[in-house]
Amino acid sequence: MTVSVRHRRPVRVRRRRRVVDVLGTIGLVGSILRWVSLTLLAPAAVAVYYGESVRPYLISLAIAFAAGYLLERLTPSADEVGIREGFLLVTVAWLAAAAMGALPYLLSANPQLHHPVDAYFESMSGFTTTGASVLTDIEALPKSLLFWRSLTQWLGGMGIVVLAMAILPRLSVGGQQLMDVESPGPEAEKLTPRIAETARRLWILYVALSIAEVTALCAVGYGGLAHGMNLFEATTHTFGTMSTGGFSSRARSVEEFGAEAQWIITAFMLIASLNFALMFRSLRRPALLPRDEETRFFLLLVIVASTIVALEIGSYGRYDVGDAIRHAAFQVASIVSTTGFASTDFALWTPLPLLILIVLMFAGGCSGSTAGAIKAMRVLLLNKVLRRELVLTVHPQAVVPIRLNGRVVNDRTLRAIVGFVLIYVVAFVIGTVLILIDASRGTHPVGAFEAISAAATTLGNVGPGVGFLGPMGSFDPFSTPSKLVMIALMWIGRLEVIPVMIVLSRTYWRP
Amino acid sequence: MVVIGAGQVGSRIVEHLHTDHSVTVVDADADRMRTLTADFDVLTVIGDGASRRTLLEAGVAAADLTITCTQRDEVNIVAALFAKRLSGGLTAVRVSNTEYLEVWRGGDLDFDLMVSPPLETANAVTQLTGVPAARQTDMFADGRVQMVEFDIPADHARDSVVGVPLKEAGLPHDCKVASIIRPDGVIIPRGDDVILPGDRIVVIGSPESARSWSSLVEGRPTIDSVVIIGGGRIGATVAAQLAKNGVNVRVIESRHARAQHVAETLPDVRVLHGDGTNPDFLRRENIGHSDAVVCALPSDAENLMAAALAHTLEVALTIGIVTRASSARLFEQAGVDVALNPRTVTAEEIIRFTRDPRTLAVAFLEDDRAEVLEIEVRPTSPLIDVPFRELPITDSIIGAIIRNGAVIFPHGDDRLAGGDRVVLFTKTLRVESVEEAL
Numbered sequence: 005m006t007v008s009v010r011h012r013r014p015v016r017v018r019r020r021r022r023v024v025d026v027l028g029t030i031g032l033v034g035s036i037l038r039w040v041s042l043t044l045l046a047p048a049a050v051a052v053y054y055g056e057s058v059r060p061y062l063i064s065l066a067i068a069f070a071a072g073y074l075l076e077r078l079t080p081s082a083d084e085v086g087i088r089e090g091f092l093l094v095t096v097a098w099l100a101a102a103a104m105g106a107l108p109y110l111l112s113a114n115p116q117l118h119h120p121v122d123a124y125f126e127s128m129s130g131f132t133t134t135g136a137s138v139l140t141d142i143e144a145l146p147k148s149l150l151f152w153r154s155l156t157q158w159l160g161g162m163g164i165v166v167l168a169m170a171i172l173p174r175l176s177v178g179g180q181q182l183m184d185v186e187s188p189g190p191e192a193e194k195l196t197p198r199i200a201e202t203a204r205r206l207w208i209l210y211v212a213l214s215i216a217e218v219t220a221l222c223a224v225g226y227g228g229l230a231h232g233m234n235l236f237e238a239t240t241h242t243f244g245t246m247s248t249g250g251f252s253s254r255a256r257s258v259e260e261f262g263a264e265a266q267w268i269i270t271a272f273m274l275i276a277s278l279n280f281a282l283m284f285r286s287l288r289r290p291a292l293l294p295r296d297e298e299t300r301f302f303l304l305l306v307i308v309a310s311t312i313v314a315l316e317i318g319s320y321g322r323y324d325v326g327d328a329i330r331h332a333a334f335q336v337a338s339i340v341s342t343t344g345f346a347s348t349d350f351a352l353w354t355p356l357p358l359l360i361l362i363v364l365m366f367a368g369g370c371s372g373s374t375a376g377a378i379k380a381m382r383v384l385l386l387n388k389v390l391r392r393e394l395v396l397t398v399h400p401q402a403v404v405p406i407r408l409n410g411r412v413v414n415d416r417t418l419r420a421i422v423g424f425v426l427i428y429v430v431a432f433v434i435g436t437v438l439i440l441i442d443a444s445r446g447t448h449p450v451g452a453f454e455a456i457s458a459a460a461t462t463l464g465n466v467g468p469g470v471g472f473l474g475p476m477g478s479f480d481p482f483s484t485p486s487k488l489v490m491i492a493l494m495w496i497g498r499l500e501v502i503p504v505m506i507v508l509s510r511t512y513w514r515p
Numbered sequence: 516m517v518v519i520g521a522g523q524v525g526s527r528i529v530e531h532l533h534t535d536h537s538v539t540v541v542d543a544d545a546d547r548m549r550t551l552t553a554d555f556d557v558l559t560v561i562g563d564g565a566s567r568r569t570l571l572e573a574g575v576a577a578a579d580l581t582i583t584c585t586q587r588d589e590v591n592i593v594a595a596l597f598a599k600r601l602s603g604g605l606t607a608v609r610v611s612n613t614e615y616l617e618v619w620r621g622g623d624l625d626f627d628l629m630v631s632p633p634l635e636t637a638n639a640v641t642q643l644t645g646v647p648a649a650r651q652t653d654m655f656a657d658g659r660v661q662m663v664e665f666d667i668p669a670d671h672a673r674d675s676v677v678g679v680p681l682k683e684a685g686l687p688h689d690c691k692v693a694s695i696i697r698p699d700g701v702i703i704p705r706g707d708d709v710i711l712p713g714d715r716i717v718v719i720g721s722p723e724s725a726r727s728w729s730s731l732v733e734g735r736p737t738i739d740s741v742v743i744i745g746g747g748r749i750g751a752t753v754a755a756q757l758a759k760n761g762v763n764v765r766v767i768e769s770r771h772a773r774a775q776h777v778a779e780t781l782p783d784v785r786v787l788h789g790d791g792t793n794p795d796f797l798r799r800e801n802i803g804h805s806d807a808v809v810c811a812l813p814s815d816a817e818n819l820m821a822a823a824l825a826h827t828l829e830v831a832l833t834i835g836i837v838t839r840a841s842s843a844r845l846f847e848q849a850g851v852d853v854a855l856n857p858r859t860v861t862a863e864e865i866i867r868f869t870r871d872p873r874t875l876a877v878a879f880l881e882d883d884r885a886e887v888l889e890i891e892v893r894p895t896s897p898l899i900d901v902p903f904r905e906l907p908i909t910d911s912i913i914g915a916i917i918r919n920g921a922v923i924f925p926h927g928d929d930r931l932a933g934g935d936r937v938v939l940f941t942k943t944l945r946v947e948s949v950e951e952a953l
Binding site: 399401402403404405407410412 | 768771774775777778779782785786787788789796800
């Protein structure tokens with residue numbers, strides 16, 4: 005059959021809209037940058053107080069604000085933030101934020117971070133709450149710069165996009181996806197029907213907990229129980245703790261502060277690695293938290309690991325019983341929460357506790373916390389998936405749903421989790437191999453154990469590794485290419501691998 | 516008396532009640548009604564049970580009791596709501612979905628009795644499998660309270676329970692020894708009384724405690740693992756109840772989506788997706804090693820096959836769920852140990868209710884010399900708010916309280932409240948005075 009078309013209208017080929025609204029997204033990154041750049045006023049204020057130069061911060065502020073403003077003005081405004089734009093927005097926003105954070109290091113009078121890669125490394129390490137440092141003489145830096153270094157962690161801890169969402173109404177549409185992309189864990193929980201309100205509540209809780217820690221640390225500091233602890237140290241270390249970052253303004257991390265301050269920090273590191281949304285809801289129903297399966301699993305992990313480490317390091321004869329327990333609990337909490345503080349130089353420990361710490365680098369805190377790495381929930385569910393495989397081998401026809409907190413977890417989520425863990429491990433292996441290849445060409449000797457710990461610690465946003473990159477050491481000896489690899493690992497790790505993989509995939513850019 | 520729905524349940528109820536009561540039957544199926552009027556002396560109204568006009572025509576407004584037992588839960592509930600509103604008389608409702616039952620237990624549906632065939636079946640299966648050592652057993656409060664009568668063997672050694680004053684004995688949780696029966700009489704035991712070898716005892720408690728008692732008394736292995744073939748509504752309800760009582764349950768279901776659903780709703784049950792009438796599959800899953808098999812497939816023919824297969828695999832106890840009344844005998848002839856008809860069980864429960872509406876359930880013991888009743892406490896009862904330790908000592912004892920849908924196994928400090936339902940043991944001679952006092 006033929007159809008004769010007599011009055012055929014000419015088909016107008018309209019210009020195809022891009023699959024991903026790149027320009028609009030970059031414009032949004034610009035507005036985020038413009039707002040986040042205002043945080044540079046804080047180190048400027050600290051500089052004024054300590055009589056240090058405010059120039060680096062004001063110039064950085066001007067550059068970042070102008071760049072943000074220009075990006076915003078020169079691009080068409082985005083119609084809406086869809087799923088695809090969300091991935092691009094978050095991945096690019098983190099790169100931009102880290103770039104902004106590097107400016108004060110470059111402009112500072114202290115030359116330690118004048119190499120751009122070093123400055124970017126330090127800044128990325130800050131925003132991603134890693135806490136790995138290329139500094140060799142931390143205490144030589146001006147107080148205001150140390151403050152900025154800690155502040156970047158605190159900002160990155162809860163997430164800069166979540167922060168922006170709490171302020172910018174433009175981001176609220178499609179904000180659920182944004183939060184999913186940025187927040188650690190399988191999926192973000194909405195606390196309220198409005199996403200911006202959820203973001204605001206999470207930030208309020210974060211701020212409240214931070215104030216609590218500063219108060220507690222000041223109390224022991226001014227009470228004479230912690231050597232050298234004052235408001236400045238309390239604030240920077242709180243930034244490092246609550247964000248699970250781990251930058252310390254002291255060369256010897258928190259070693260000098262003594263037992264009381266270290267126990268406070270241990271407690272807050274663990275609090276920071278609990279699910280914030282769950283904590284918020286348990287304000288009203290306190291039974292929720294101890295009944296949560298993930299929380300229980302996480303705390304069990306901490307207790308078991310601390311016990312083993314305490315028994316092992318107790319046998320050295322160097323620590324008495326109280327010290328062994330304190331150092332074991334502190335280090336385990338520090339690593340599993342992906343903070344990276346150290347109450348003692350654990351790089352000097354024997355292989356067994358070190359191995360436990362490296363394994364813990366992969367575990368991480370609870371989902372929805374500020375901690376990095378794989379997260380307790382994924383480890384827990386992966387364990388359940390594996391156990392189910394055992395059951396299915398015996399009963400091939402069994403139907404075995406997997407539950408978490410009594411609720412059935414659907415297979416799609418489980419597949420995503422297995423996929424995540426796999427990709428995470430692949431990223432870790434590739435990172436290790438790249439660092440090792442580069443090390444074989446370099447001048448500074450890098451052992452396999454050190455390379456493994458470097459990849460694991462940066463990908464998991466932990467901070468210190470073992471060997472020369474231990475908690476009292478520095479990442480400075482690494483070559484520039486290795487540092488770039490680690491910058492990428494930190495970035496990938498903070499965004500939980502998948503968003504970066506998606507943006508780099510081919511299907512992402514096709515309709 | 517009006518009966519809405521003339522299916523198996525309705526017919527059976529009519530069969531039992533038509534001689535003593537004037538019964539009107541409502542059903543939409545004219546053929547069914549014709550056979551019914553041929554057999555029994557009843558008035559019939561043809562129409563939709565959920566229609567107000569039909570109900571008025573059937574004389575619901577003047578009925579003392581309206582029983583709604585059509586196949587559909589929603590029709591039954593709507594009809595009963597109308598009936599309650601129009602007559603203010605008693606209403607008995609049949610529902611399949613046990614969720615409605617929970618709503619009713621919670622006090623949000625104003626009916627006098629709600630019976631669910633799956634649940635009644637589950638109760639019957641629990642009774643059959645729960646306490647093999649029992650002389651007699653009965654379920655109350657939707658299967659959450661169980662009465663069990665045991666004989667303590669005459670050669671039973673003294674242990675933590677036998678030969679020790681009750682207040683010092685290591686009794687299972689959530690239960691009460693309601694009575695010790697000796698040739699010289701029925702004792703309502705107090706803390707100082709002692710269970711002796713050769714005694715017969717009556718225990719009221721949770722089904723779980725009944726299982727503990729069973730192994731305590733006989734030392735005989737209880738039925739610990741049950742396979743349910745067919746994960747439909749009845750199979751799932753039976754599985755849920757057995758699993759709650761600590762039995763290891765496996766459910767075999769052939770439809771994948773349904774298997775998934777059962778697995779998701781019942782965390783303690785192992786669900787297998789497969790054909791329950793396939794001998795190879797049953798053998799591979801070691802069905803023969805289970806203590807009992809319940810066949811709950813939708814069709815009687817498949818059920819018979821599954822039950823026969825289970826029998827050949829040497830399962831000790833096979834229970835077949837039948838849908839047609841006539842199938843029951845065939846099942847038993849084929850070697851199935853018990854054939855249960857959910858509709859018959861349901862009808863019997865409703866018939867029992869019609870005999871004495873306030874007493875929701877009753878079990879007779881010792882040739883009717885004693886009974887266990889489930890009865891509602893009037894708001895005006897003089898026993899309300901009196902601590903248990905101060906209640907007058909009579910020939911009866913309260914074993915369990917059902918309050919707002921929750922079961923309480925009372926201790927000395929507990930008190931009764933109006934609207935509670937209690938499961939109590941009493942000598943038959945005292946039944947009337949007990950009913951009066953409550």
